[in-house]
Amino acid sequence: INRVNRMKKRGLWWIFGPVIIAFVLIGALFLAPFSLNHITQNDIREASVSFSKNVFKGEAIKTAAFNDKSKRYVPFFGSSE
Structure with a gap:
């Protein structure tokens, strides 16, 4: 059962991880102090x-x-x- 929970957590990271990283990078781009x-x-x-x-x-x-x-x-x- 422990292995199944680890696989679910890993699966969720592979789904939502790139989306979260993309939002963080876009936010950093908009907040960067350049013109x-x-x-x-x-x-x-x-x-x-x-x-x-x-x-x-x-x-x-x-x-x-x-x-x-x-x-x-x-x-x-x-x-x-």
Whole structure:
């Protein structure tokens, strides 16, 4: 009977163990102190002369450029014609 109980516990661990570990790893990933939205001065400088659509309409880059009071960023939207 003792062996049957050990097998049941081991079986439950093989079922629920990976799920518990996955939740712990996902929780650690969400609580990790890192940012994917870090914009450097070089990013702003390169984006200010870029005409690609994803940079031209990038909200995070525009916000970072407007918040930098030392650079006096002036946006030009529209056609040059």
